Amino acid sequence: MFHRFKRGHKKMLNKSIISNTTMKSPLQGQSRLNPKGGSIKRAIMASLLLTSLVDAFSILVLYLLSSYSTSGEFMAISKNMILPAAANSVQLERTTIVRVDNGQFYVEDKATTADELTARLLEIRNLFNSKKDENFQPSLIVQADKKVTYDLVTQIVHAGAQAGYSEIKFAVLAER
Amino acid sequence: MASVAGPRNKKVLDFEIVLTPFIDLFSVCISFSLLTAVWIHLGSMDVKQAVGGQAAGESKNPPALWTKIDESGDLTLELRDAPKVAPKFAKSVIPGVAGKVNFEALASYVDSVKTLQPDLNTALIMPQAKTVYEDIITLMDKFKGSGLKDLGVSPL
Numbered sequence: 001m002f003h004r005f006k007r008g009h010k011k012m013l014n015k016s017i018i019s020n021t022t023m024k025s026p027l028q029g030q031s032r033l034n035p036k037g038g039s040i041k042r043a044i045m046a047s048l049l050l051t052s053l054v055d056a057f058s059i060l061v062l063y064l065l066s067s068y069s070t071s072g073e074f075m076a077i078s079k080n081m082i083l084p085a086a087a088n089s090v091q092l093e094r095t096t097i098v099r100v101d102n103g104q105f106y107v108e109d110k111a112t113t114a115d116e117l118t119a120r121l122l123e124i125r126n127l128f129n130s131k132k133d134e135n136f137q138p139s140l141i142v143q144a145d146k147k148v149t150y151d152l153v154t155q156i157v158h159a160g161a162q163a164g165y166s167e168i169k170f171a172v173l174a175e176r
Numbered sequence: 177m178a179s180v181a182g183p184r185n186k187k188v189l190d191f192e193i194v195l196t197p198f199i200d201l202f203s204v205c206i207s208f209s210l211l212t213a214v215w216i217h218l219g220s221m222d223v224k225q226a227v228g229g230q231a232a233g234e235s236k237n238p239p240a241l242w243t244k245i246d247e248s249g250d251l252t253l254e255l256r257d258a259p260k261v262a263p264k265f266a267k268s269v270i271p272g273v274a275g276k277v278n279f280e281a282l283a284s285y286v287d288s289v290k291t292l293q294p295d296l297n298t299a300l301i302m303p304q305a306k307t308v309y310e311d312i313i314t315l316m317d318k319f320k321g322s323g324l325k326d327l328g329v330s331p332l
Contacts, residue, residue: 054198
């Protein structure tokens with residue numbers, strides 16, 4: 001039944017105007033209207049447009065490379081801590097970190113009381129001095145939640161001054 | 177015998193770029209970048225100890241803006257060692273707005289003072305015990321934005 005229809009369809013096309021024109025045209029058998037093809041076949045294979053995919057990948061790679069930071073993450077921020085934001089901040093460099101978390105002081109992730117702050121900072125300073133480490137900077141990084149009051153922060157500033165840390169670096173979220 | 181080049185001898189000039197290796201390479205790059213990306217950019221506000229930081233031999237102090245923050249958000253500003261600024265303008269109070277510091281008024285004040293005293297580069301901040309840490313940082317940020325590069329904070 002189908003073959004008979006196919007043959008009839010072919011005969012009909014051979015007699016038609018399209019047949020004559022396409023056969024003599026420079027396109028020859030390349031035309032979509034090629035009656036030689038007989039039945040109209042549906043393309044089952046779907047071709048993926050890879051060019052647009054490569055474009056999207058390129059943009060993504062460029063964005064990620066531009067936001068790549070070479071300094072790395074040396075400071076862990078706890079979940080409940082939100083650092084204050086500042087637009088005119090400078091790049092943070094690794095020095096001694098003092099953290100205030102829920103009213104508790106931490107020097108290099110080691111819990112310390114307010115009274116022991118100076119002693120602990122002096123201990124770190126002496127340790128680096130004994131090693132004659134030239135990279136050691138007498139500066140402190142203060143990491144505190146934006147909602148804490150200054151009476152807590154001042155204890156670090158005060159202890160730092162007593163232990164000989166002349167510079168204080170307040171850790172902030174850099175705004176761009 | 178000379179031969180005429182027919183259509184069979186024509187070289188195919190069209191070619192296709194093989195995109196699969198490109199996609200593989202991009203996928204690796206993206207995966208690496210996503211894994212190593214730093215999403216939170218940290219910075220620092222560098223300050224020096226306010227009082228007692230100067231060398232003993234220093235004969236002349238640089239012009240400095242002493243700023244006191246009250247708990248109500250009021251700012252008391254005092255210009256010291258600034259001869260180019262009139263004494264009545266050297267001390268002023270910027271009242272807080274709804275318990276918050278009026279940073280816009282502060283910025284305009286600092287800009288006007290900087291035009292009178294261009295060599296003003298130092299600001300010293302004197303917070304109170306209950307001053308919120310965020311306000312101090314924002315104040316430092318505004319000062320740095322206005323060109324006051326040398327900042328100091330005084331302990332209580």
